[in-house]
Amino acid sequence: MKILVYENTFQGFLTAIYEAFYSLEKPAKIISKFDYLRDFQLQLDTEVVEISVNQEKADKVYNAVLKKISTGTLSNLYYLFLSSDFDKGILAFYYLKFAFKKGKYTDNYLVDENVKPVHDIVWKVKQEKHRMKGLLRFKLLDNGIYYAAFEPDHDITELIAPHFSRRLGDQFWIIHDLKRLKAALYNKEEWIISDLTEKELPPLSAKEIEIQEIWKKYFKHISIKERKNNKLQKSFMPVRYWKHLVEKEE
Template structure:
Protein backbone atom coordinates (compact mmCIF):
# COMPACT_ATOMS: atom_id res chain seq x y z
CA UNK A 1 0.00 0.00 0.00
CA UNK A 2 1.13 3.50 -0.77
CA UNK A 3 2.91 5.34 2.03
CA UNK A 4 3.49 8.73 0.39
CA UNK A 5 2.49 11.44 2.86
CA UNK A 6 0.43 13.41 0.34
CA UNK A 7 -1.67 10.34 -0.32
CA UNK A 8 -2.46 9.68 3.31
CA UNK A 9 -6.12 10.22 4.03
CA UNK A 10 -8.62 10.33 6.83
CA UNK A 11 -11.56 8.04 6.09
CA UNK A 12 -14.88 9.25 7.46
CA UNK A 13 -17.78 6.80 7.70
CA UNK A 14 -21.29 6.96 9.16
CA UNK A 15 -20.45 5.02 12.34
CA UNK A 16 -22.32 1.86 11.36
CA UNK A 17 -20.69 -1.56 11.10
CA UNK A 18 -21.64 -1.74 7.41
CA UNK A 19 -20.08 1.69 6.96
CA UNK A 20 -16.84 0.54 8.56
CA UNK A 21 -16.76 -2.59 6.41
CA UNK A 22 -17.31 -0.45 3.31
CA UNK A 23 -14.41 1.79 4.34
CA UNK A 24 -12.15 -1.20 4.88
CA UNK A 25 -13.18 -2.74 1.57
CA UNK A 26 -12.29 0.47 -0.29
CA UNK A 27 -8.97 0.84 1.53
CA UNK A 28 -7.86 -2.63 0.48
CA UNK A 29 -9.30 -2.40 -3.03
CA UNK A 30 -7.66 0.97 -3.71
CA UNK A 31 -4.47 -0.03 -1.90
CA UNK A 32 -4.63 2.89 0.50
CA UNK A 33 -3.47 3.00 4.10
CA UNK A 34 -5.65 5.65 5.79
CA UNK A 35 -3.94 7.54 8.58
CA UNK A 36 -7.25 7.58 10.47
CA UNK A 37 -10.65 5.95 10.11
CA UNK A 38 -13.27 7.93 12.01
CA UNK A 39 -17.01 7.97 12.40
CA UNK A 40 -18.75 11.21 11.48
CA UNK A 41 -19.45 11.96 15.14
CA UNK A 42 -15.76 11.57 16.07
CA UNK A 43 -14.33 13.53 13.14
CA UNK A 44 -12.76 16.94 13.69
CA UNK A 45 -11.36 19.09 10.87
CA UNK A 46 -7.84 17.97 9.99
CA UNK A 47 -5.64 20.44 8.10
CA UNK A 48 -2.78 18.01 7.53
CA UNK A 49 -4.47 15.19 5.61
CA UNK A 50 -7.06 14.79 2.91
CA UNK A 51 -10.45 13.52 3.98
CA UNK A 52 -12.45 10.87 2.19
CA UNK A 53 -16.12 10.44 3.02
CA UNK A 54 -17.26 6.84 2.72
CA UNK A 55 -20.77 6.12 1.46
CA UNK A 56 -22.06 2.95 3.09
CA UNK A 57 -22.63 0.17 0.58
CA UNK A 58 -24.28 -2.94 2.04
CA UNK A 59 -23.24 -5.10 -0.94
CA UNK A 60 -19.59 -4.11 -0.64
CA UNK A 61 -19.72 -4.68 3.12
CA UNK A 62 -21.21 -8.16 2.63
CA UNK A 63 -18.65 -9.02 -0.06
CA UNK A 64 -15.77 -7.92 2.15
CA UNK A 65 -17.13 -9.98 5.06
CA UNK A 66 -17.08 -13.06 2.83
CA UNK A 67 -13.50 -12.30 1.81
CA UNK A 68 -12.48 -12.18 5.47
CA UNK A 69 -14.19 -15.51 6.17
CA UNK A 70 -12.68 -17.17 3.11
CA UNK A 71 -9.14 -15.79 3.28
CA UNK A 72 -8.64 -15.38 7.04
CA UNK A 73 -11.28 -17.08 9.20
CA UNK A 74 -14.79 -16.88 10.62
CA UNK A 75 -13.19 -16.18 14.00
CA UNK A 76 -11.40 -13.14 12.57
CA UNK A 77 -14.72 -11.78 11.29
CA UNK A 78 -16.29 -12.34 14.71
CA UNK A 79 -13.35 -10.63 16.38
CA UNK A 80 -13.62 -7.47 14.33
CA UNK A 81 -17.40 -7.26 14.75
CA UNK A 82 -17.16 -7.66 18.50
CA UNK A 83 -14.24 -5.22 18.67
CA UNK A 84 -16.36 -2.71 16.72
CA UNK A 85 -19.07 -3.02 19.39
CA UNK A 86 -16.59 -1.82 22.02
CA UNK A 87 -16.76 1.73 20.59
CA UNK A 88 -13.14 2.20 21.66
CA UNK A 89 -11.00 5.02 20.33
CA UNK A 90 -8.77 3.99 17.39
CA UNK A 91 -10.52 0.62 17.07
CA UNK A 92 -10.95 1.15 13.31
CA UNK A 93 -7.20 1.37 12.74
CA UNK A 94 -6.59 -1.64 14.98
CA UNK A 95 -9.06 -3.58 12.85
CA UNK A 96 -7.50 -2.34 9.60
CA UNK A 97 -4.01 -3.43 10.66
CA UNK A 98 -5.35 -6.72 12.04
CA UNK A 99 -6.93 -7.46 8.66
CA UNK A 100 -3.84 -6.33 6.76
CA UNK A 101 -1.85 -8.94 8.69
CA UNK A 102 -4.67 -11.46 8.34
CA UNK A 103 -4.72 -11.29 4.56
CA UNK A 104 -0.99 -12.03 4.66
CA UNK A 105 -0.92 -14.95 7.10
CA UNK A 106 -4.51 -16.23 7.01
CA UNK A 107 -6.08 -17.86 10.04
CA UNK A 108 -2.78 -17.71 11.92
CA UNK A 109 -3.28 -13.97 12.49
CA UNK A 110 -4.54 -14.55 16.03
CA UNK A 111 -1.23 -16.18 16.92
CA UNK A 112 0.70 -12.95 16.28
CA UNK A 113 0.30 -11.67 19.81
CA UNK A 114 3.52 -9.67 19.64
CA UNK A 115 1.62 -7.28 17.36
CA UNK A 116 -0.17 -4.64 19.41
CA UNK A 117 -3.11 -4.37 17.00
CA UNK A 118 -3.74 -8.13 17.16
CA UNK A 119 -3.79 -8.03 20.96
CA UNK A 120 -6.03 -4.97 20.92
CA UNK A 121 -8.62 -6.52 18.62
CA UNK A 122 -8.64 -9.76 20.59
CA UNK A 123 -8.83 -7.95 23.93
CA UNK A 124 -11.69 -5.67 22.86
CA UNK A 125 -13.61 -8.58 21.35
CA UNK A 126 -13.14 -10.60 24.54
CA UNK A 127 -14.40 -7.75 26.74
CA UNK A 128 -17.53 -7.32 24.62
CA UNK A 129 -18.28 -11.05 24.59
CA UNK A 130 -17.68 -11.27 28.34
CA UNK A 131 -20.09 -8.45 29.13
CA UNK A 132 -22.70 -9.89 26.77
CA UNK A 133 -22.44 -13.28 28.49
CA UNK A 134 -22.73 -11.68 31.92
CA UNK A 135 -25.77 -9.60 30.98
CA UNK A 136 -27.63 -12.65 29.69
CA UNK A 137 -27.83 -13.80 33.29
CA UNK A 138 -28.46 -10.41 34.89
CA UNK A 139 -31.16 -8.81 32.75
CA UNK A 140 -34.60 -8.94 34.40
CA UNK A 141 -37.60 -8.59 32.12
CA UNK A 142 -40.45 -6.89 33.98
CA UNK A 143 -44.09 -7.06 32.95
CA UNK A 144 -45.44 -3.65 31.97
CA UNK A 145 -49.05 -2.58 31.86
CA UNK A 146 -50.46 -3.93 28.61
CA UNK A 147 -48.61 -7.23 28.73
CA UNK A 148 -45.27 -6.26 27.21
CA UNK A 149 -42.02 -6.90 29.06
CA UNK A 150 -39.26 -4.37 29.63
CA UNK A 151 -35.69 -4.29 30.94
CA UNK A 152 -33.25 -1.40 31.27
CA UNK A 153 -29.48 -1.82 31.03
CA UNK A 154 -26.44 0.46 30.95
CA UNK A 155 -23.67 -1.72 29.49
CA UNK A 156 -20.11 -0.57 28.94
CA UNK A 157 -20.29 -1.77 25.35
CA UNK A 158 -22.82 -1.82 22.52
CA UNK A 159 -24.09 -5.30 23.34
CA UNK A 160 -27.80 -5.20 22.43
CA UNK A 161 -27.26 -6.92 19.08
CA UNK A 162 -25.54 -9.80 20.88
CA UNK A 163 -28.23 -10.06 23.55
CA UNK A 164 -31.20 -10.00 21.17
CA UNK A 165 -30.78 -13.50 19.64
CA UNK A 166 -30.43 -15.05 23.11
CA UNK A 167 -33.62 -13.44 24.42
CA UNK A 168 -35.46 -14.17 21.19
CA UNK A 169 -34.75 -17.88 21.64
CA UNK A 170 -35.53 -17.87 25.34
CA UNK A 171 -38.65 -15.68 25.33
CA UNK A 172 -40.01 -16.19 21.83
CA UNK A 173 -43.68 -16.07 22.91
CA UNK A 174 -43.38 -12.71 24.72
CA UNK A 175 -43.26 -9.15 23.43
CA UNK A 176 -40.29 -7.44 25.04
CA UNK A 177 -37.98 -4.44 24.99
CA UNK A 178 -34.38 -4.30 26.23
CA UNK A 179 -33.41 -0.67 26.61
CA UNK A 180 -29.82 0.62 26.58
CA UNK A 181 -30.18 3.85 28.54
CA UNK A 182 -26.60 4.95 27.95
CA UNK A 183 -26.91 4.89 24.15
CA UNK A 184 -30.64 5.68 24.03
CA UNK A 185 -31.44 2.70 21.86
CA UNK A 186 -33.39 -0.50 22.36
CA UNK A 187 -34.08 -3.93 20.96
CA UNK A 188 -37.80 -4.49 20.51
CA UNK A 189 -39.13 -8.00 19.85
CA UNK A 190 -42.50 -9.01 18.40
CA UNK A 191 -43.79 -12.46 19.36
CA UNK A 192 -46.14 -12.35 16.38
CA UNK A 193 -43.49 -11.58 13.77
CA UNK A 194 -40.73 -13.55 15.54
CA UNK A 195 -38.31 -10.73 14.72
CA UNK A 196 -36.33 -8.18 16.71
CA UNK A 197 -35.42 -4.66 15.68
CA UNK A 198 -32.87 -2.14 16.96
CA UNK A 199 -34.48 1.28 17.41
CA UNK A 200 -33.71 4.67 18.92
CA UNK A 201 -35.40 5.13 22.30
CA UNK A 202 -34.93 8.11 24.58
CA UNK A 203 -33.40 7.59 27.99
CA UNK A 204 -36.48 8.87 29.84
CA UNK A 205 -38.75 6.15 28.45
CA UNK A 206 -39.99 3.96 31.28
CA UNK A 207 -43.23 1.97 31.02
CA UNK A 208 -45.57 1.61 33.96
CA UNK A 209 -45.36 -1.81 35.59
CA UNK A 210 -48.39 -4.06 35.81
CA UNK A 211 -49.97 -4.57 39.22
CA UNK A 212 -49.00 -8.24 39.11
CA UNK A 213 -45.36 -7.34 38.45
CA UNK A 214 -45.30 -4.88 41.34
CA UNK A 215 -46.71 -7.48 43.72
CA UNK A 216 -44.26 -10.16 42.57
CA UNK A 217 -41.31 -7.78 42.95
CA UNK A 218 -42.36 -6.90 46.50
CA UNK A 219 -42.62 -10.60 47.36
CA UNK A 220 -39.24 -11.36 45.80
CA UNK A 221 -37.49 -8.54 47.66
CA UNK A 222 -39.06 -9.65 50.94
CA UNK A 223 -37.95 -13.23 50.31
CA UNK A 224 -34.46 -12.17 49.29
CA UNK A 225 -34.09 -10.07 52.41
CA UNK A 226 -35.49 -12.81 54.67
CA UNK A 227 -33.13 -15.55 53.48
CA UNK A 228 -30.06 -13.30 53.59
CA UNK A 229 -27.72 -14.19 56.46
CA UNK A 230 -26.04 -10.98 57.59
CA UNK A 231 -22.96 -12.64 59.09
CA UNK A 232 -22.24 -14.55 55.89
CA UNK A 233 -22.40 -11.66 53.46
CA UNK A 234 -19.23 -11.26 51.44
CA UNK A 235 -19.44 -8.05 49.44
CA UNK A 236 -16.04 -8.57 47.80
CA UNK A 237 -16.97 -11.97 46.36
CA UNK A 238 -20.40 -10.68 45.41
CA UNK A 239 -18.89 -7.83 43.42
CA UNK A 240 -16.43 -10.20 41.78
CA UNK A 241 -19.22 -12.27 40.24
CA UNK A 242 -21.70 -9.42 39.82
CA UNK A 243 -20.03 -5.98 39.62
CA UNK A 244 -21.86 -3.26 41.49
CA UNK A 245 -22.35 -1.21 38.32
CA UNK A 246 -25.04 -3.72 37.28
CA UNK A 247 -26.98 -3.64 40.56
CA UNK A 248 -28.95 -0.52 39.70
CA UNK A 249 -31.34 -2.41 37.42
CA UNK A 250 -31.74 -5.57 39.51
CA UNK A 251 -34.93 -6.00 41.49
CA UNK A 252 -33.25 -7.46 44.57
CA UNK A 253 -30.22 -5.17 44.89
CA UNK A 254 -29.57 -1.67 46.28
CA UNK A 255 -30.36 0.98 43.71
CA UNK A 256 -33.64 -0.56 42.56
CA UNK A 257 -36.75 1.40 43.41
CA UNK A 258 -38.77 0.22 46.43
CA UNK A 259 -35.95 -2.07 47.45
CA UNK A 260 -35.34 -3.39 50.94
CA UNK A 261 -31.93 -2.33 52.19
CA UNK A 262 -29.66 -5.31 52.65
CA UNK A 263 -27.02 -3.56 54.71
Protein backbone atom coordinates (compact mmCIF):
# COMPACT_ATOMS: atom_id res chain seq x y z
CA MET A 1 0.00 0.00 0.00
CA LYS A 2 1.56 3.23 -1.14
CA ILE A 3 1.15 6.30 1.01
CA LEU A 4 2.07 9.84 0.07
CA VAL A 5 2.87 12.23 2.90
CA TYR A 6 2.81 15.96 2.15
CA GLU A 7 3.95 19.05 4.00
CA ASN A 8 1.01 20.80 5.55
CA THR A 9 0.66 23.75 3.19
CA PHE A 10 -1.65 24.23 0.22
CA GLN A 11 1.41 24.05 -2.06
CA GLY A 12 2.42 20.79 -0.41
CA PHE A 13 -1.11 19.46 -0.85
CA LEU A 14 -1.11 20.33 -4.55
CA THR A 15 2.38 18.88 -5.04
CA ALA A 16 1.21 15.58 -3.60
CA ILE A 17 -1.77 15.55 -5.96
CA TYR A 18 0.59 16.20 -8.85
CA GLU A 19 2.77 13.26 -7.81
CA ALA A 20 -0.30 11.05 -7.48
CA PHE A 21 -1.31 11.85 -11.06
CA TYR A 22 2.12 11.11 -12.44
CA SER A 23 3.03 7.98 -10.52
CA LEU A 24 2.38 4.58 -12.05
CA GLU A 25 1.15 2.98 -8.89
CA LYS A 26 -1.78 5.00 -7.55
CA PRO A 27 -1.47 5.84 -3.86
CA ALA A 28 -3.91 4.31 -1.37
CA LYS A 29 -3.65 7.32 0.90
CA ILE A 30 -2.45 10.90 0.69
CA ILE A 31 -1.85 12.13 4.22
CA SER A 32 -0.62 15.38 5.70
CA LYS A 33 2.56 15.22 7.71
CA PHE A 34 0.61 16.49 10.68
CA ASP A 35 -1.75 13.50 10.58
CA TYR A 36 1.05 11.11 9.68
CA LEU A 37 3.12 11.94 12.74
CA ARG A 38 0.17 11.24 14.99
CA ASP A 39 -0.68 7.87 13.46
CA PHE A 40 1.76 5.19 14.61
CA GLN A 41 0.05 2.48 12.62
CA LEU A 42 0.79 4.35 9.41
CA GLN A 43 4.41 4.87 10.35
CA LEU A 44 4.96 1.11 10.31
CA ASP A 45 4.03 1.02 6.67
CA THR A 46 7.06 0.60 4.44
CA GLU A 47 5.80 2.25 1.29
CA VAL A 48 5.68 5.77 2.61
CA VAL A 49 6.84 8.46 0.22
CA GLU A 50 7.42 11.88 1.68
CA ILE A 51 6.73 14.63 -0.82
CA SER A 52 8.47 17.93 -0.36
CA VAL A 53 6.91 21.13 -1.61
CA ASN A 54 7.58 21.86 -5.25
CA GLN A 55 6.27 25.24 -6.28
CA GLU A 56 6.39 24.45 -9.99
CA LYS A 57 4.33 21.28 -9.66
CA ALA A 58 1.87 22.96 -7.32
CA ASP A 59 1.43 25.81 -9.82
CA LYS A 60 0.79 23.32 -12.61
CA VAL A 61 -2.09 21.73 -10.73
CA TYR A 62 -3.43 25.13 -9.66
CA ASN A 63 -3.42 26.55 -13.17
CA ALA A 64 -4.80 23.39 -14.75
CA VAL A 65 -7.78 23.45 -12.40
CA LEU A 66 -8.32 27.13 -13.09
CA LYS A 67 -8.11 26.74 -16.88
CA LYS A 68 -9.69 23.37 -17.51
CA ILE A 69 -12.23 23.14 -14.70
CA SER A 70 -13.45 26.18 -12.77
CA THR A 71 -12.74 28.65 -10.00
CA GLY A 72 -15.48 26.91 -8.01
CA THR A 73 -13.59 23.64 -8.11
CA LEU A 74 -10.36 25.39 -7.14
CA SER A 75 -12.10 27.01 -4.20
CA ASN A 76 -13.52 23.64 -3.14
CA LEU A 77 -10.01 22.23 -3.25
CA TYR A 78 -8.79 24.96 -0.93
CA TYR A 79 -11.64 24.50 1.55
CA LEU A 80 -11.00 20.76 1.43
CA PHE A 81 -7.37 21.38 2.28
CA LEU A 82 -8.35 23.51 5.29
CA SER A 83 -10.65 20.78 6.62
CA SER A 84 -9.48 18.38 9.28
CA ASP A 85 -10.72 15.37 7.33
CA PHE A 86 -8.13 12.59 7.46
CA ASP A 87 -8.85 11.38 3.91
CA LYS A 88 -8.93 14.79 2.24
CA GLY A 89 -5.82 14.05 0.15
CA ILE A 90 -7.14 10.99 -1.59
CA LEU A 91 -10.61 12.53 -1.92
CA ALA A 92 -9.03 15.51 -3.68
CA PHE A 93 -7.19 13.19 -6.03
CA TYR A 94 -10.32 11.30 -7.16
CA TYR A 95 -12.32 14.54 -7.28
CA LEU A 96 -9.79 16.07 -9.66
CA LYS A 97 -9.48 12.91 -11.71
CA PHE A 98 -13.23 13.08 -12.28
CA ALA A 99 -13.07 16.84 -12.81
CA PHE A 100 -10.52 16.65 -15.62
CA LYS A 101 -13.01 14.44 -17.49
CA LYS A 102 -16.10 16.57 -16.87
CA GLY A 103 -14.54 20.03 -17.08
CA LYS A 104 -16.48 23.05 -15.94
CA TYR A 105 -19.64 21.07 -15.15
CA THR A 106 -17.92 18.94 -12.50
CA ASP A 107 -19.70 20.49 -9.54
CA ASN A 108 -23.14 19.88 -11.02
CA TYR A 109 -22.68 16.13 -10.49
CA LEU A 110 -24.02 16.53 -6.98
CA VAL A 111 -24.47 12.86 -6.11
CA ASP A 112 -21.43 11.39 -7.88
CA GLU A 113 -19.23 9.34 -5.54
CA ASN A 114 -16.18 11.44 -6.46
CA VAL A 115 -17.92 14.76 -5.93
CA LYS A 116 -20.39 14.39 -3.08
CA PRO A 117 -17.87 13.54 -0.31
CA VAL A 118 -15.88 16.64 -1.27
CA HIS A 119 -18.97 18.86 -1.30
CA ASP A 120 -20.01 17.51 2.09
CA ILE A 121 -16.66 18.35 3.66
CA VAL A 122 -16.54 21.78 2.00
CA TRP A 123 -20.02 22.43 3.41
CA LYS A 124 -18.82 21.59 6.92
CA VAL A 125 -15.88 23.98 6.64
CA LYS A 126 -18.10 26.77 5.30
CA GLN A 127 -20.64 26.09 8.02
CA GLU A 128 -18.00 26.46 10.70
CA LYS A 129 -16.64 29.59 9.05
CA HIS A 130 -20.11 31.14 9.17
CA ARG A 131 -20.75 29.99 12.74
CA MET A 132 -17.48 31.43 14.01
CA LYS A 133 -18.28 34.84 12.57
CA GLY A 134 -20.94 34.82 15.27
CA LEU A 135 -19.46 32.71 18.04
CA LEU A 136 -15.98 34.21 18.30
CA ARG A 137 -15.60 36.29 21.49
CA PHE A 138 -13.06 39.04 21.95
CA LYS A 139 -11.74 40.13 25.33
CA LEU A 140 -10.13 43.51 25.82
CA LEU A 141 -6.66 43.22 27.34
CA ASP A 142 -5.12 46.07 29.30
CA ASN A 143 -2.65 46.70 26.48
CA GLY A 144 -5.56 47.72 24.26
CA ILE A 145 -5.69 44.55 22.16
CA TYR A 146 -8.92 42.61 21.63
CA TYR A 147 -8.03 38.93 21.99
CA ALA A 148 -10.15 35.96 20.88
CA ALA A 149 -9.24 32.33 21.49
CA PHE A 150 -11.03 29.51 19.75
CA GLU A 151 -10.64 25.83 18.89
CA PRO A 152 -12.33 25.26 15.55
CA ASP A 153 -12.73 21.80 14.00
CA HIS A 154 -11.19 23.06 10.77
CA ASP A 155 -8.34 25.42 10.01
CA ILE A 156 -10.51 28.49 9.41
CA THR A 157 -8.49 31.34 10.93
CA GLU A 158 -7.54 32.81 7.57
CA LEU A 159 -11.11 32.38 6.32
CA ILE A 160 -12.63 34.53 9.05
CA ALA A 161 -9.83 37.11 9.40
CA PRO A 162 -10.96 39.19 6.37
CA HIS A 163 -14.46 39.48 7.87
CA PHE A 164 -13.13 40.87 11.13
CA SER A 165 -10.64 43.17 9.43
CA ARG A 166 -13.56 44.82 7.62
CA ARG A 167 -15.88 44.83 10.59
CA LEU A 168 -13.54 45.69 13.46
CA GLY A 169 -11.15 47.70 11.33
CA ASP A 170 -10.37 50.37 13.91
CA GLN A 171 -9.20 48.14 16.75
CA PHE A 172 -6.15 45.90 17.33
CA TRP A 173 -7.12 42.26 17.49
CA ILE A 174 -5.76 38.73 17.67
CA ILE A 175 -7.66 35.61 16.67
CA HIS A 176 -5.88 32.66 18.25
CA ASP A 177 -6.44 29.05 17.20
CA LEU A 178 -5.40 27.13 20.33
CA LYS A 179 -5.62 23.77 18.55
CA ARG A 180 -3.20 24.64 15.78
CA LEU A 181 -1.21 27.23 17.75
CA LYS A 182 -1.52 29.85 15.05
CA ALA A 183 -3.08 33.25 15.05
CA ALA A 184 -4.26 36.10 12.87
CA LEU A 185 -2.81 39.41 14.07
CA TYR A 186 -4.35 42.71 12.99
CA ASN A 187 -2.77 46.15 13.37
CA LYS A 188 -5.65 48.35 12.08
CA GLU A 189 -4.23 48.14 8.56
CA GLU A 190 -3.61 44.53 7.63
CA TRP A 191 -3.70 41.09 9.12
CA ILE A 192 -1.04 38.39 9.03
CA ILE A 193 -0.99 34.73 10.03
CA SER A 194 1.66 33.78 12.53
CA ASP A 195 2.58 30.91 14.84
CA LEU A 196 1.50 31.68 18.37
CA THR A 197 2.24 29.21 21.12
CA GLU A 198 2.00 31.71 23.97
CA LYS A 199 -0.87 30.83 26.27
CA GLU A 200 -0.17 33.30 29.05
CA LEU A 201 -2.26 36.39 28.46
CA PRO A 202 -1.59 39.92 29.64
CA PRO A 203 -4.21 40.94 32.25
CA LEU A 204 -7.70 41.94 31.15
CA SER A 205 -8.59 45.60 30.96
CA ALA A 206 -10.36 47.09 33.96
CA LYS A 207 -13.64 47.43 32.11
CA GLU A 208 -13.68 43.91 30.64
CA ILE A 209 -15.23 42.04 33.56
CA GLU A 210 -17.95 44.66 33.93
CA ILE A 211 -18.99 44.33 30.28
CA GLN A 212 -18.90 40.55 30.53
CA GLU A 213 -21.21 40.68 33.56
CA ILE A 214 -23.74 42.80 31.69
CA TRP A 215 -23.62 40.45 28.72
CA LYS A 216 -24.15 37.41 30.93
CA LYS A 217 -27.08 39.12 32.59
CA TYR A 218 -28.57 39.95 29.23
CA PHE A 219 -28.10 36.38 28.02
CA LYS A 220 -29.90 35.00 31.04
CA HIS A 221 -32.81 37.40 30.91
CA ILE A 222 -33.53 37.34 27.18
CA SER A 223 -34.63 33.70 27.38
CA ILE A 224 -38.33 32.95 27.88
CA LYS A 225 -38.59 30.33 30.58
CA GLU A 226 -41.98 29.06 29.37
CA ARG A 227 -40.28 28.12 26.09
CA LYS A 228 -37.16 26.53 27.53
CA ASN A 229 -35.61 24.12 25.02
CA ASN A 230 -32.01 23.16 25.71
CA LYS A 231 -31.97 20.58 22.97
CA LEU A 232 -32.76 23.19 20.35
CA GLN A 233 -30.12 25.49 21.81
CA LYS A 234 -27.48 22.77 21.57
CA SER A 235 -28.41 21.85 18.03
CA PHE A 236 -27.72 25.41 16.88
CA MET A 237 -24.75 25.96 19.16
CA PRO A 238 -22.82 22.69 19.65
CA VAL A 239 -21.47 22.22 23.16
CA ARG A 240 -17.90 21.86 21.91
CA TYR A 241 -17.88 25.60 21.18
CA TRP A 242 -19.12 26.64 24.63
CA LYS A 243 -15.68 26.64 26.22
CA HIS A 244 -14.81 30.01 24.75
CA LEU A 245 -18.21 31.66 25.05
CA VAL A 246 -18.35 34.37 27.69
CA GLU A 247 -22.07 33.84 28.27
CA LYS A 248 -21.53 30.15 28.99
CA GLU A 249 -18.81 30.69 31.60
CA GLU A 250 -19.90 30.30 35.19
